[in-house]
Each structure stands twice: as structure tokens, then as C-alpha cells.
Amino acid sequence: MSAEMALQEQVGASSLRSEDVNVWFGERHVLGGVSLDFQPNQVTALIGPSGCGKSTYLRTLNRMHELIPGAGFAGKVLLDGKDIYGSDIDPVDVRLAIGMVFQKPNPFPTMTIAENVLAGLKLSGRRGYDANELVETSLRRASIWNEVKDRLKDPAISLSGGQQQRLCIARSLAMSPEVILMDEPCSALDPGSTRRIEETIVELSDSMTIVIVTHNMQQAQRVAHNTAFFLAEDGNPGQVVEYGRTEDVFNTPSDSRTNDYVNGHFG
Amino acid sequence: MRRKLMAKPFSWQDKAFFYTVRAAAGSSLVLVALIFAFLLARSLPALQQQGLGFVTGSVWDNSTTPPLFQIGSMLWGSILIAFLGIILAVPMSVAVSYFIVFLAGKRVKAIATTLIDLLAALPSIVIGLWGIAVFAPAGAEWSQLINKYLGWLPFFSSTTNNFLGTPFIAGWIVAVMIVPIISSVTREIFSQMDRELINAALALGGSKASTFLKVILPTASGGIVGGVLLGLGRALGETVAIFFVLNLSFDINWAGVLESRGGSIASMILSKFGEADPKTEIPALLAAGLVLFIVTLLVNSLAAVIVDRAQPWRKI
Amino acid sequence: MTLLNPSPTPQPRPAIEPWKTKNPINTRLVVAASVIPAVIAVALTAIFQLAGPIGLILVFMPLQIIAAGAAGVRIYGRKGFADAMLIIFTIFFSSLVAVLLLSVLWSVISQGFKTISPQFLFQNNKYISATTDLAYGGVGHAIIGTLLVVGLTTLVTVPLGVAIAVYLTETRDRGRNVVRTLLQALSGLPSVVAGLFVYSALIVTGITGYAGWAGSLALMPLMLPTVARVAEEALRLVPMELRTGALALGAPAYRAFFMVTLPAAKTGLVTACLLGVARVIGETAPLLLTINSRNETSIDLTSPMASLPTYVYQYISNSYDTSIQRAWGAALVILMLVAILFATARLISSGKKINLRKRK
Numbered sequence: 001m002s003a004e005m006a007l008q009e010q011v012g013a014s015s016l017r018s019e020d021v022n023v024w025f026g027e028r029h030v031l032g033g034v035s036l037d038f039q040p041n042q043v044t045a046l047i048g049p050s051g052c053g054k055s056t057y058l059r060t061l062n063r064m065h066e067l068i069p070g071a072g073f074a075g076k077v078l079l080d081g082k083d084i085y086g087s088d089i090d091p092v093d094v095r096l097a098i099g100m101v102f103q104k105p106n107p108f109p110t111m112t113i114a115e116n117v118l119a120g121l122k123l124s125g126r127r128g129y130d131a132n133e134l135v136e137t138s139l140r141r142a143s144i145w146n147e148v149k150d151r152l153k154d155p156a157i158s159l160s161g162g163q164q165q166r167l168c169i170a171r172s173l174a175m176s177p178e179v180i181l182m183d184e185p186c187s188a189l190d191p192g193s194t195r196r197i198e199e200t201i202v203e204l205s206d207s208m209t210i211v212i213v214t215h216n217m218q219q220a221q222r223v224a225h226n227t228a229f230f231l232a233e234d235g236n237p238g239q240v241v242e243y244g245r246t247e248d249v250f251n252t253p254s255d256s257r258t259n260d261y262v263n264g265h266f267g
Numbered sequence: 268m269r270r271k272l273m274a275k276p277f278s279w280q281d282k283a284f285f286y287t288v289r290a291a292a293g294s295s296l297v298l299v300a301l302i303f304a305f306l307l308a309r310s311l312p313a314l315q316q317q318g319l320g321f322v323t324g325s326v327w328d329n330s331t332t333p334p335l336f337q338i339g340s341m342l343w344g345s346i347l348i349a350f351l352g353i354i355l356a357v358p359m360s361v362a363v364s365y366f367i368v369f370l371a372g373k374r375v376k377a378i379a380t381t382l383i384d385l386l387a388a389l390p391s392i393v394i395g396l397w398g399i400a401v402f403a404p405a406g407a408e409w410s411q412l413i414n415k416y417l418g419w420l421p422f423f424s425s426t427t428n429n430f431l432g433t434p435f436i437a438g439w440i441v442a443v444m445i446v447p448i449i450s451s452v453t454r455e456i457f458s459q460m461d462r463e464l465i466n467a468a469l470a471l472g473g474s475k476a477s478t479f480l481k482v483i484l485p486t487a488s489g490g491i492v493g494g495v496l497l498g499l500g501r502a503l504g505e506t507v508a509i510f511f512v513l514n515l516s517f518d519i520n521w522a523g524v525l526e527s528r529g530g531s532i533a534s535m536i537l538s539k540f541g542e543a544d545p546k547t548e549i550p551a552l553l554a555a556g557l558v559l560f561i562v563t564l565l566v567n568s569l570a571a572v573i574v575d576r577a578q579p580w581r582k583i
Numbered sequence: 584m585t586l587l588n589p590s591p592t593p594q595p596r597p598a599i600e601p602w603k604t605k606n607p608i609n610t611r612l613v614v615a616a617s618v619i620p621a622v623i624a625v626a627l628t629a630i631f632q633l634a635g636p637i638g639l640i641l642v643f644m645p646l647q648i649i650a651a652g653a654a655g656v657r658i659y660g661r662k663g664f665a666d667a668m669l670i671i672f673t674i675f676f677s678s679l680v681a682v683l684l685l686s687v688l689w690s691v692i693s694q695g696f697k698t699i700s701p702q703f704l705f706q707n708n709k710y711i712s713a714t715t716d717l718a719y720g721g722v723g724h725a726i727i728g729t730l731l732v733v734g735l736t737t738l739v740t741v742p743l744g745v746a747i748a749v750y751l752t753e754t755r756d757r758g759r760n761v762v763r764t765l766l767q768a769l770s771g772l773p774s775v776v777a778g779l780f781v782y783s784a785l786i787v788t789g790i791t792g793y794a795g796w797a798g799s800l801a802l803m804p805l806m807l808p809t810v811a812r813v814a815e816e817a818l819r820l821v822p823m824e825l826r827t828g829a830l831a832l833g834a835p836a837y838r839a840f841f842m843v844t845l846p847a848a849k850t851g852l853v854t855a856c857l858l859g860v861a862r863v864i865g866e867t868a869p870l871l872l873t874i875n876s877r878n879e880t881s882i883d884l885t886s887p888m889a890s891l892p893t894y895v896y897q898y899i900s901n902s903y904d905t906s907i908q909r910a911w912g913a914a915l916v917i918l919m920l921v922a923i924l925f926a927t928a929r930l931i932s933s934g935k936k937i938n939l940r941k942r943k
Contacts, residue, residue, distance in 0.1 A: 024269070064831055069755055074269045085270060090277035096833035106824040110846040123834030123842055168828075175832060276836060284837035285754065291746030292762045295811075298804055299765060302772075302780045309783040362676030370673065379677075386684045388921050390865020391774075392892045393914045396899055397687045400694075400907060443683050476665030497771060504773025506868040507892075511899060533775045537868055549787070556779035563776075564768055571767035 015040050016061065016098070016179050016209055017078045022237070023056055023065065024072035031057055032237030033075075036228055038179075043201060043210045045220035045246065048230030049266065053238030054213050055103075057230070058181050061211065062098035063091040079179070096124060098179040099172035104188055105164035107156035107171070114152040116167055120175040134174055142170035143200050162193020169200060180204070182212040186219065198223050217262060221250055229258045302560060310554035317551070322558060325519045327539075329548055336551035338558065340519035344434065344530020345559075348509065349502035351438025351524060352445055353495055359442065360449035360498075361491065365479070368457040380454075387447035395508040398440045403512050406436040410525050425525045432514030434529040440508050445498035452494030452574055456487045459578070490577035496570030500563045506533035532559045616654035620646035647671060688918075695915025698908045704916070708878040708889065713901035722913050724880040728795065728889040729920075731882060732874065733864055735799035736806055741856050744810030748855075751811070752818040753840060770808035777804050778872030786873065795884035798874035802863040810859035817851020818844065854928045861924040865917045867892035891917050 016038040023031035031053040038044050046054040059065040061077055063084060077084050084094045107116045115122075117135045135152065139145040144166040148159070156167060165185055172180055182201070186194040194216075201210060201223045214220050220227050227249040232238035242249055242258040253259045260266055276282045314321060317336055324337030367379050407430035414430070417423045430436075460483065468478040484491075509531045515538055516528030536552050536559075543549050624643035648671055655667030703721035711720035747766070751759050781801040785791050821844050829839035845852075875887040876897055891913050898910040 022269075062831070064827065067827065067830065072269050092277060092833050092835050095831055100831040102824065102828065102831070104824060106822075106828040108825060108828070108843055108847075110843075110849075119829070119842075120832035120834070123829055123832050123838045125835075125838065171832065278835050280837050281835045284840070288746050288750040288754065289756070291743055292750035292756075292758065294743060295747060295762055295765055295769065295807065298807070299769065301784070302776065302804070305780055305784045306776075309787055358672075359676045359680050362673045363680050365673050366677040370670070382681070382684055385922075385925065386680075386687075388861055388925060389687060390867070390892065390917055390921070392865055392867040392895050393691060393917060394687065396895060396910055396914050397690055399899060400911075401686060401690045443687070446680055474659075474662040474666050476669040479669055500771035504771065504776065506773065506775040507896065533773055533868070536775050536779065537871065540872060545787075553779055553783050556776050559773055560776045563771055563773055567768040567771035568764060570771070571764045574767075575764075 015078075015080060016211070018057075018061065019076040019078065021057065021060055021075035021077065022073070023053065023060060025068070026070040026072075029237040030232070031060075032239050034230075034238075034240050035075075036240065036243060038209055038211055039226065040209050041205060041207070042225040043205045043212060043223050044226045044228065045224035046211065046213045046228050046230060047215075047217065047220050047261075048238070049232075049261065050215075051238075052230040052232045054230040055183050057238070058183055058211060058213050061179075061181055062100055063094045064100060066091070092124070096175060097177055098181060099175055099177035101165070101168050101172055101180065101182045101185045103184040105161055105168050107159070107164050107167050109155070109157045111156055112153050113148050113156050113159070113167060116156045117170050117174050120171055124175070138170040138174040139167075141173050141200070141204065142166045143196060143203075144170060160193075162189045162196065165189060165193065166197060166200065169197070173204075177208065179209040179211065182210065184213050184215060187215060194219070217250070217264075221246060229253075229255075229261060231257060231261070299564070303557075306553055306557040306560060310550050310557050313547070313550035313554045317554075321551075321554060325517050327517050329544055334547050336548065336554075337517075338532060338535070338555050340517050341515075341530035341532045341535045341555070342558065343519060343521070344513075344515075345503050345532050347520070347522065347524070348434050348437045348441055348513075348529065348531060349499055351434060352441030352502045353498060355438060355442035356445045356449055356498060357491075357495060360446050360453055360494070363446070363450045364453040364457050365483075367454055383447050383450060386443070387451070389444075391444065391505060391508040394440060394444060395511040398436070398508060399511040402439065403431055403436050406439055407431050407433075410435055414525050422522050423525050424523060425527075426523075427527055429527040430525060432512065432527045432529075433525050434513070434520065435524040437509045437513040437529060437531070438524065440512055441502045441505055444505060444508060445501050448501055449491070449494040449498045452497065452577075453487065453491055456490035456577060457483070460486060487577075489573060493570050493574035493577055496566055496573060500567040500570060503566065504533055504559060504563045505531075506537055510534040510537050532556075616650040617647070620650045644675070691911065691914050691918050694908070694911035695918070698912030699915060703912055707880045708894070711878070713898065713903045713906040715905065717905055717908055720909075722891060722894055722909075722916060724877070725889040725891045725894040725913065726916065727880060727882065728874075728877070729864065729891045731884060732795050732798045732870070732888060732890055733802065733860055735796060735884060736802040736863060737856065737860055739799065740803050740806045740859060741810055744807050744855065744859065745814045745852060747807075747811040748814035748818055749840065751815045753836070753844070766808045766811050769804060770812070772804055774805055774866050775868040775872070777801050778869035780804070781869070782872045791885065793873060793875035793887040795874055795886070795888040798870045798888065798890070799884070801869035801873045802866055805866060805869070806859045806863045809862045810855045813855035813858050814848075814852055817848045817855060820851060821847045850931050854932055857924045857928040857931075861921050861928075864920055864924070865892050867896050871896060891920075 017036070019035050021031060021034040022029070034057055036044075046058065048054050056065065059068075060073060065071055065073060073085070079094070079097060083089070084098075108119055111119060114131075114135050117138050118131060121129060121134075136145060136149075139148060144163060147163060148154075148167075151158075156164065159167060165188075169180075169185070186197055189197070198219060201212065204210060205225075212224065224246045226244065227246045228243040229241045229249060230238050231241045242253055242255045244254075249258060250262050253262060276285050313336060316333055320335075320337050322337075322342055323339045324335070325340040326335045326337050328335045363379070363383065367376050367383075371379060410430035410433060413423050414425045418425065464482060464486070465478060468482045469475075473481070513529050513531060513534060514527050515530060515535055517530070518528060520526055520529050532555050536555055539548065539552055543552055620643060623646055627642050648668070651667040651671045652664050655663030655665075657663070659666065698717060702718070704726070705723040706719070706721035707724035708720050708722075747762065750756070751763060778801045781797050785797050785800070786793065791797055825843050825847060826839060829843040830836070834842070870890050870893050874890060874893070876893050877887045877889045881888055895910045895913045895917070898906045898913070901907075
């Protein structure tokens with residue numbers, strides 16, 4: 001209980017920090033010593049070639065990682081200074097504070113649009129909220145309200161892919177998380193939907209901390225304040241090669257490998 | 268330092284949820300243990316009294332002191348009938364599977380699959396009724412013909428010229444019941460088989476027949492053996508369907524499939540149960556059930572393991 | 584760099600299925616190879632008055648094999664002979680299965696319909712003997728008995744079977760393989776052993792006499808593996824993303840299961856239930872050992888009861904025509920119940936597929 005209180009105590013954006021995070025799948029060492037400090041109210045992009053461990057790293061930040069069979073972990077992830085892997089912390093509380101949006105939109109097919117927005121509250125057993133108001137504010141913040149306001153009772157899977165993804169963002173926002181993790185949220189979407197989601201991300205960063213994994217270098221430059229470049233070389237575990245302000249990473253990278261990657265020489 | 272990941276339930280509701288499903292899973296173990304325990308406990312007096320003769324001897328007599336209860340001939344009869352059933356069912360099952368997977372068009376395939384599934388769903392009492400009223404007379408006619416021309420073979424001799432109630436007819440009934448079991452496994456294996464392998468064999472100049480014999484059958488053999496064992500388990504335990512078409516006799520019938528006498532543990536239990544003496548005979552019948560349980564459990568577990576191995580794509 | 588000559592989009596290649604290729608030129612030869620032996624066989628059977636199907640098959644089969652072999656050799660050379668044999672034997676054995684199956688269905692349906700009437704479906708077996716005219720008595724009591732006994736089995740078994748399926752799909756315990764193998768082994772449990780088990784546990788010990796609920800318990804181990812297996816497949820079909828989606832929203836595992844996974848697997852679970860009922864609705868041996876039989880209508884599950892399978896059993900044992908006719912009638916009722924359960928299960932699962940397709 002006290003742990004939950006501690007996690008929920010501070011309202012608004014909080015600081016998220018990882019210290020020396022290592023990850024294994026079975027005996028395979030896939031991430032080696034990643035330490036990153038995410039700034040409150042800022043968007044951080046994680047970029048890097050496929051298989052560099054950036055998505056894996058993202059999943060360690062809200063303990064979704066441990067749901068994968070054979071997953072191993074070392075290091076610390078601190079939310080407002082508190083280790084979320086502490087033995088007295090319920091992973092459920094961690095995921096309430098740190099929301100997640102997946103690569104493939106995954107609205108609940110058996111629920112309506114409105115029910116999907118409220119799904120998190122129902123799933124976590126919350127009571128005493130104004131359902132109508134919450135549905136509207138969440139959908140507005142995910143900039144999908146105008147498209148769906150007349151069809152809130154329709155099944156969620158009747159929406160297009162881009163709309164589904166924004167619904168999933170709204171679903172996360174309804175939980176008023178302090179941090180949102182996004183795992184390539186636009187990779188399955190058309191350019192129009194991608195642009196709208198990017199706008200949403202920029203708006204949201206006023207009130208929360210956002211970490212986004214992306215393959216799209218332009219996207220990183222458009223939405224992210226900071227960028228971390230991940231790389232796994234020749235069977236070594238993935239590592240952060242460079243981390244800094246986005247324009248620095250893209251324009252004046254300090255590492256030649258970063259330079260090669262952002263200029264499209266590999267990956 | 269690798270940290271211990273707690274992908275474990277944290278809240279009491281989650282704990283209750285997982286304990287419940289674990290308990291349910293455990294109950295399947297408990298169920299098997301209970302079946303074994305109760306049958307063993309109730310049949311122990313009979314087993315102790317009869318000794319090893321219970322499974323080797325062939326006398327069932329409640330009037331002697333002590334009474335003699337031996338199921339040797341029934342055990343052998345069950346095996347003989349199951350064996351016959353499998354000999355008859357394997358070609359039919361493999362042929363039906365080959366037909367459905369490699370020969371039939373889409374619509375025929377759907378119809379044939381539905382029919383086979385329906386055959387699997389027919390209760391044994393229905394098959395038993397059909398067996399006694401429809402199949403047995405026809406089967407007896409064929410038996411007579413076989414006996415007439417092949418009677419010089421020891422298997423096909425007949426001392427009574429009564430061709431009803433023979434292991435041959437019981438074997439056919441069992442075959443009808445296990446064709447869907449064997450063919451469902453075979454069909455699955457055939458349809459999951461690597462088409463490239465078959466194409467390669469044909470491209471190398473193999474005929475359909477040689478592809479079937481040298482590529483398809485060897486690759487599928489593991490699964491077919493598993494399916495056959497599943498069928499064997501079912502055949503050994505088949506009760507009412509055989510009950511109606513077989514003349515039960517404790518006079519052991521080694522291989523005379525056209526003789527009008529045979530054995531089947533399951534049917535024997537049913538036939539003796541009504542008038543059994545609760546003090547002496549019922550424990551012996553329970554002991555017979557225990558033997559049947561152990562044999563089928565072994566056969567089925569073996570089958571389950573083999574079928575699993577042969578279908579790696581079904582693993583999680 | 585611009586491509587002056589962009590490569591054309593590749594056409595979807597037709598699947599190569601050599602075993603299905605047909606050569607139209609040979610159609611006439613194949614037709615001849617199948618028709619000529621049939622004609623000769625019919626002629627010979629008629630001329631020599633061989634006994635019906637026996638003569639037909641004994642003459643027809645060898646002739647057919649020779650003709651097909653010849654046609655094969657004519658078309659493909661020596662290689663064609665083995666191919667022709669493969670096809671002939673496949674068709675022969677498949678037809679054998681079809682003949683046996685259709686014979687079962689046809690005899691149950693044709694004989695059963697002679698017996699079935701409203702009175703047969705609704706009256707009970709009181710004052711009816713093996714020789715009583717078919718205009719009196721029926722299986723009403725047995726239908727009620729079967730529904731009650733199987734209904735109670737379902738109430739107990741479905742929750743248990745689904746819970747086992749949840750264990751197999753939603754946990755990562757080491758014990759899953761053991762449980763799965765055990766269930767497969769249990770699915771081959773001889774039904775008479777299930778009956779003996781309940782008999783030795785409840786009736787020998789004096790806990791109860793012959794009773795409907797004892798029969799329900801005896802059916803349970805037979806139904807359980809079917810329910811658990813089909814439910815497991817249904818749960819496995821629920822996409823993993825839905826589960827992770829729910830967990831990522833901060834749902835405890837039990838809520839994620841009841842609010843997301845379970846609704847998504849609903850139709851599959853109903854199918855599991857239906858197939859489980861179909862599996863045990865015709866089971867006879869366990870009921871003979873546990874519920875005995877009864878001639879009047881009764882809904883008291885603590886006393887002996889009637890059921891459709893035991894009714895069939897009771898009447899086959901007499902060789903009077905009316906008695907056998909009653910057995911056929913009850914067998915048809917069982918067959919119809921099984922068919923209805925199967926058709927419903929298929930309808931539900933195919934309906935789901937159509938829905939999914941529409942929405943995508």
C-alpha cells in the first residue's frame with residue numbers, strides 16, 4: 001500500500017531514470033548496461049537498427065519485460081527516485097503510473113469505443129469517476145474525439161488502424177499516467193495517421209514524460225526533445241552509443257557510428 | 268547482478284485466481300489417483316486371493332471354494348480383438364487421410380471431414396445396435412465365405428459353423444470405432460507435411476506411389492504409430508459395442524477369429540455385473556477394471572507422448 | 584537514381600500441386616477403366632447368380648485392379664502401374680469407410696423413423712414390456728433422465744475443464760506438460776472403468792444407492808478431457824496482444840482474464856461445452872453401473888433414473904421385433920441430439936469466422 005502511495009503521490013510529470021540496465025533472454029545477453037535519464041515533460045526518442053534492444057529496453061521501464069518467458073534483468077529503474085523493481089512494489093502499480101502504447105493497435109475487440117477508453121479503469125478496479133467526462137477528455141487529448149463522438153457505442157474494431165491506435169493512446173491517457181511509453185506506435189499506419197499521432201505526442205509532452213521507440217528518423221526529429229541511439233555490434237549486447245539533444249544527435253553526432261546511422265549508411 | 272524477476276501474482280485476488288486454476292489442474296491428477304486408489308482398495312481382497320492366476324488363468328467359477336476368478340482369456344480376447352481392429356482400421360484410416368489430404372477437391376474434403384468427425388461422435392451403443400442388427404448378419408456371411416475357401420489356415424477354421432459372435436465381427440466393430448481416431452491424427456500429419464518435400468520427390472522423377480511409400484509414409488510413420496496406439500487404447504476399453512456382437516467364453520480362444528467365442532474384459536465386466544455376488548465376485552470385477560485401467564492408461568500415455576513428438580508444431 | 588525499366592510486379596504463382604494435375608486426354612481411358620469392370624461384374628453376378636454384394640465385390644475388385652493397372656501403364660508407362668494401384672486402394676478403402684458409416688446412419692435413421700412419433704418422444708416406459716405394441720410407451724422419461732444427468736455433469740465439468748485450460752494457457756508452470764499428457768491419457772479412459780470407479784467409491788461404500796447424481800459423476804472423467812482440450816484451443820486463439828494490452832493498462836492478471844481474454848474466447852468455450860456434452864450423451868456402460876434404470880418419469884437425481892443409452896441397452900437385449908424397434912427409435916433420438924450439438928458447435932464457430940472477416 002505504502003509503495004503505491006509513494007508512486008502516486010506526485011501529480012504530473014515525473015522523472016524516470018534507468019541505471020545500468022542489463023537484459024537476458026535465456027542465456028543470451030541482449031542489453032548491456034543502459035543508463036538513461038528521461039527529462040520530465042519531454043519526449044525522448046530511442047532509435048537504432050532492428051535487434052539493438054531498444055524495444056526490449058522500453059519494456060523494462062514498466063515491467064512488461066518480465067512477462068516474456070525466460071527474461072532476465074539486472075540494474076535499476078527509478079521513478080521519482082523509487083526503484084520500480086523493488087521487492088515491495090506491485091508491478092500492477094508500476095504499469096498504472098507508466099502507460100504503454102504498442103506497435104500494433106490492440107483495442108479490445110469485445111468492447112465498444114467508450115468501453116475501451118474506460119477499460120483501464122475497469123481493469124484496475126477504479127471507482128468514482130465521471131465516465132462521460134473522462135471518455136471525452138481522453139479522446140480529445142488523443143485528438144480523435146471529433147471522429148468518434150457520434151459512434152461511441154460502436155465496436156472498437158470498426159475503426160481504421162490509425163483511429164484504433166489513437167484510441168489506444170486515449171485508453172492509456174484515461175489512466176492519467178505520469179509517463180507514457182510508445183513502441184513504434186506509427187509503424188503500422190499510413191502517413192496521415194502518423195502525422196496526427198505525432199501532433200498528439202507533441203501536445204501531450206506538456207503534461208507528461210514520453211519515451212518513444214521509432215525506426216523513422218524524421219519522426220524522431222519532429223517529435224523528440226532528446227534522442228538515444230542504441231546499437232548492438234557483432235553479437236555484443238545492445239548499448240547506448242549516444243544520448244543527447246535531438247538536434248545534436250542528428251546534426252553534430254559525437255560518435256562516427258551515430259553519424260553513419262542517422263545519415264542512412266546502415267540499419 | 269541478475270535480479271530475480273517477480274512475474275508472480277502480487278495481489279490476493281491474483282493469488283486466488285492462480286491457486287484456483289492450479290488446483291483445477293491438480294484435480295486431474297487427483298482424479299486419476301482416486302480412480303486407481305478406489306479400484307485398488309476395493310479389489311485388493313480378490314487380487315490377494317487369486318494371486319497371479321487372476322491374469323493368467325481362464326476359469327470364472329463362483330461355486331468352488333475358494334471361488335476362482337481369472338481373466339486370462341478375457342485379457343487375451345481384448346488384445347486379439349483390438350489387434351484385429353487395428354489391422355482392419357489402419358489401411359482404412361491411411362487411405363481416408365490420403366484421400367482427404369491429397370486427392371479430394373475442396374468440397375469433397377469438407378464433406379468427408381465432417382462425416383469422419385460424425386463417425387467419431389457416434390456413441391458405442393448406437394454402433395452396438397447397428398452391429399448386432401445390421402453388420403453381424405452380413406459379417407457372418409462373409410465369414411462363411413472366408414472359412415469355405417481359407418478354412419485350411421488355422422486362423423480361419425471353424426468348429427461350430429456358427430459365424431455370429433466371433434472375434435472377427437467384434438474386430439470390425441472396433442475398427443469402425445477407431446478409424447476416426449487414427450485418421451484424425453494421420454490427417455493432421457499429412458496436411459502439415461512439408462509440401463516442398465513432396466514436390467521435390469516428384470520432381471526427382473518419383474511416381475505418386477513411390478513418393479507415398481518412400482517419402483510420405485516414413486515421414487508420417489511416427490504420428491501414425493501414435494494414432495494407432497490411441498486407437499488401441501480405445502479398442503481395449505470398448506464395452507457395449509462389443510458386448511452385443513461377441514459370444515463371451517472363458518474357454519480361451521488363441522487365434523481362431525471365426526470361432527464363435529472370444530473374450531473382452533470390458534464386456535465381461537458388464538455381463539457379469541448384474542448378477543454378481545457382492546461379497547466375492549464384485550471385487551474380482553473391480554480388479555478386472557483395475558487391470559483394464561492400468562493397461563489403457565499405459566497405452567494412452569505412450570500414445571500421447573508419441574503423437575506430441577510427431578507434431579512439433581502443436582507445441583506451445 | 585531512376586529506374587528506366589521498373590521490373591513488373593510478379594504475378595502470384597499458382598500453387599504447384601502435382602498430385603492434382605489432370606490430363607484431359609486420358610479421361611476417356613480412365614472412364615473406360617472404371618466402367619468396363621463394373622459392367623462385366625454386374626453381368627457375371629447376374630448370370631451366375633452370385634450372392635449380391637459379395638459376388639459384386641469379389642468379381643469387381645480384381646477386374647477393377649487389372650483395368651486400372653492397364654490404364655496406368657498405358658498412360659504413364661511402368662511407373663503408372665504403382666500409381667494406379669495407390670489410387671485404386673485409396674478409393675477402395677475410403678469407400679469402405681463411407682459404406683460402413685453410411686450404413687450406420689442409414690439404418691438408424693430409416694429404422695428409427697419407423698418408431699418415432701410424438702407419443703414415443705413424450706410417454707414413459709411404465710407398463711410396457713418387450714412385446715407391447717409400439718403405439719404405446721416411449722422415451723420421454725429417458726430423455727428427461729439423460730438431460731438431467733448430463734446437465735449435472737456439465738455443471739460440474741465445464742468450470743473444471745475451463746479452469747484446467749486456463750492453467751494450460753495462462754500460466755507458465757512446469758507442470759503443464761504433465762497435465763496435458765494426463766488429460767490425453769484420460770481421454771482414452773474406458774467408460775466402464777469410469778463407471779466402476781464411481782460404483783466402488785460411492786455405491787459399494789454405501790454413500791448412495793444407484794442414483795442419477797452418481798451417473799453424473801461417472802460421466803465427468805469422460806467429459807473432462809474433451810472440454811479442457813477444446814477450451815485450451817479456444818483460449819490459445821486469443822491474440823497475445825490483448826493480454827499484454829490489458830496488463831500494460833495496469834490490470835491484475837485475474838481481471839485481464841475475466842474482462843478481456845474470457846469474452847474474446849466466449850464462442851470457443853461454448854463449443855467446448857457442446858462437444859463435451861456430445862461426448863458423453865450416448866455413454867452407456869458408466870450409467871448401467873451407477874444409475875440402473877427406471878420405467879417411470881423421475882426428476883429425482885438421488886434415486887435410480889432412466890436414460891436414453893440405458894433404454895437402448897434394455898431393449899436390444901430382447902430379440903422381439905417391437906423391442907428392437909424401440910431401441911432403434913431411442914438410438915435415433917441420441918443421434919439427433921449428437922447431431923444438433925455438433926451442428927450448433929459448427930454454426931457458432933463458423934459464424935465467428937465470418938464476423939472476423941467482415942470487420943477486417
